[in-house]
Amino acid sequence: MDRGVSPTRWQRNLHPSPFRERLTQIHEGIDTAFASPGSPEAVTLSDGRSLSADQEIVTYVARDLEPYRGFHIMMRAAVPLLRSRPATQLVIAGGDGCSYGPPPDGGGNWRERLLAELGADLPLDRVHFLGSVPHADFINLMRLSRAHLYLTYPFVLSWSMLEAMSCGVVLVASDTRPVTEVVEHGVNGLLVPFHDPAAVASGLVAALDMPMAQRLRLGNAARRTVVERYDLETIGLPGWLEMLHQEFGLPRPR
Known part of the structure; x- marks a missing residue:
């Protein structure tokens, strides 16, 4: 070489x-001119309901919904999160395939497996699976989001995390490499332990409870990080x- x-x-x-x-x-x-703060458009769900910026929206996005990107942790964290935040809407974008790891034993996909595991503990009227979305729709989601969750094992860093930061969203991310090369806890995002769904939920609650001035400070610092380094x-x-x-x-x- x-x-x-x-x-x-x-x-x-x-x-x-x-x-x-x-x-x-x-x-x-990262195209920081494209991935940038802006006025979001409302998202129309498959059942006809609409989600807009005046609602408390938490987002999670991955190419495919699988453990490498912490999908199982996110779903388990959703139970205490949504229990403690009765107005929160959880919006999940990603396919049902496997980009990096194996499918679950016994067939099916990880979305089906986690829905079966969590059962009635998960309020499905506030959990919205969008499937794979176009790039522009992802950027709109980041502009709509009150808190964006990014989880990963020590693995290739997703462009989506950097694009989310470039949009100025309040980021809650796993305290794993290489995330920690980019995110400094309390400066340009919040870090949470990957394997602890309760701690992930607490991190999201902390993000949602932030005063507006703190939200703007973290979001502006997140965008500045990406503009200056990526x-x-x-x-x-x-x-x-x-x-x-x-x-x-x-x-x-x-």
Whole structure:
């Protein structure tokens, strides 16, 4: 290998030293002009109901609803969260496949498995599965959200977390690598232990209970983090072009 690229420090450090020295840390980049704060549109659910910005909405998004992204933890945390917050609506976006890990033993998908596990403890009139959504709809969800939950095992960091931060949402995220490269507890988001559904629920309640000034401070700091460290136009793309110039002699763009 002449040269490799790693999007996070944690991924780079997983490699043995001889390879690590040939890895440049460059994130792919986030379109922070597209993923930005704005006025959200109401979301119409499949049953005809509408969710709007004047409601207390918690969001969770993953490519697919599976344990690698903490779907099982989120669902278990939803029980105490919704029990303690009778007005909260939980909006979940993601497919029923498996992008990274195996399906549940015995067949089916993880959504069905967790719904069966939790049964009547989960108020399904306030839990809304949207399936996979277009990118623009995801951005609208982030603008609509009072608190966005991102959970992951130590694994590849989702662009969706950075895009959520770029939208200025109050983020509650797992205290796992490489999340902790980006999120500082109480500064640009809240960190919660991955394996503790009760603590995840408490973190979401804390986010929902924040005074507006604190919400704005965290949301603004979250966006600033992404703009300053992960922006596509000013950080990601220039980093790639500079690496290609230095390593392979490709001309710098004029």
